[in-house]
Amino acid sequence: EAGVTQFPSHSVIEKGQTVTLRCDPISGHDNLYWYRRVMGKEIKFLLHFVKESKQDESGMPNNRFLAERTGGTYSTLKVQPAELEDSGVYFCASSQDQGTQYFGPGTRLLVL
Amino acid sequence: GENVEQHPSTLSVQEGDSAVIKCTYSDSASNYFPWYKQELGKRPQLIIDIRSNVGEKKDQRIAVTLNKTAKHFSLHITETQPEDSAVYFCAASLRLPPWALGTSYGKLTFGQGTILTVHP
Numbered sequence: 001e002a003g004v005t006q007f008p009s010h011s012v013i014e015k016g017q018t019v020t021l022r023c024d025p026i027s028g029h030d031n032l033y034w035y036r037r038v039m040g041k042e043i044k045f046l047l048h049f050v051k052e053s054k055q056d057e058s059g060m061p062n063n064r065f066l067a068e069r070t071g072g073t074y075s076t077l078k079v080q081p082a083e084l085e086d087s088g089v090y091f092c093a094s095s096q097d098q099g100t101q102y103f104g105p106g107t108r109l110l111v112l
Numbered sequence: 113g114e115n116v117e118q119h120p121s122t123l124s125v126q127e128g129d130s131a132v133i134k135c136t137y138s139d140s141a142s143n144y145f146p147w148y149k150q151e152l153g154k155r156p157q158l159i160i161d162i163r164s165n166v167g168e169k170k171d172q173r174i175a176v177t178l179n180k181t182a183k184h185f186s187l188h189i190t191e192t193q194p195e196d197s198a199v200y201f202c203a204a205s206l207r208l209p210p211w212a213l214g215t216s217y218g219k220l221t222f223g224q225g226t227i228l229t230v231h232p
Contacts, residue, residue, distance in 0.1 A: 004155075031218060042116075043156070043201060043222040056219060058113075091156070098207045098218050100146070103155045 002026070004094050004104035012110045018080040021107045025074070025094030031055075032075050033101060034067060038088035046090075049075060082111045114139040116204050118223025126231050131192050133226045135202035136184040142204040145178060145185050146220070151198045159200075160187070163207075192230045200226045 005024045013019050025032045034046040046065070047057040051072035060067070064083070069075040079086055087110050093101040115138040125131050137145075146161035162169045162176045162185065169176050173192075178185040189196055203220040 033219065035220070035222075040225075042118075042224045043220075045219040045221065048219055056217075059219070093220075095218070100158050100161070101218075101220060103148070103157070105155045 004092055004102050006090075006092050006104040006107050008107060009105065010108045010110075012112065013082055014112055015084055016081045018078065019082055019109060021077045021079075021090050021092075021109070023075045023077070023092030023094075023104060025092070026096075026102055029094035029096050029102075030072070031095040031097070031101075032069060033093045033095075034075070034077055035091040035093065036088050037091065037106075038085075043091065046077075079109075082109075084111050087111045114142055114204055114206075114221040116202060116221050116223040118202050118226060120226060121224060122227045122229070124229045124231065125192055127192060127194060129192055131187075131189040131196070131228055131230075133187045133200055133202065133228070134184060135186070135204075135223045136182075137204040137221075138183065139204070139206075140180075140183065142206055142221075144205045144207045145176070146203050146205070147176060147187050148201045148203065148222075149198045150201065150225075156201060189228075192228075194230050194232050197228055197230045200228055 007022045032049040035043045037043045045059040048055045049069045066078045089106040091106045092104045095101045118135045143164035148156040149159045150156040173190045175188040202223040208217045
């Protein structure tokens, strides 16, 4: 069974540009989470989808971040416009019901 | 909201020694506590977890203990090996029964991470 995949693995953009991250969860997992780790700090929760619905978006830092999960399969996280402090590693995780969360390899975002 | 503190931030041991990492949490409602291991350049992977109705759980060289009253839990690794070197994260979460699913459940609140180095 394929694990959680994320694309791209790395992204380097200029401040003010737009970046879109993609996450493909494990097939059949209704729950999809986005997390972020900034500069060696803790991994922080961003939001939680159940199928296509946003169950909890309390961790989204501001309205420059937009997450979608149309059709309840893969999800995208768009940052527009990107700021320097958005640099970090963005992780996606998925789970079946409230089971173990399986993490993707992450997208390393660098905003210059 | 939940807050998780993890100590130490770095831990260096000799191969064969034991390693202990400690975490405290603030929200007494949290009832699920997983530990993730992240090797360099790889994804975080679950190594062990414990629910609040259990005080201790063991899996080969790894064990986790939970003290609900004091709101702290610990990871114990015995007979450490160089391949145990990684960053370890503790986390706390709230799992709800299906009939009580509300607006916020399932999200993991992580500690700051511990860089464990096992010297051969």
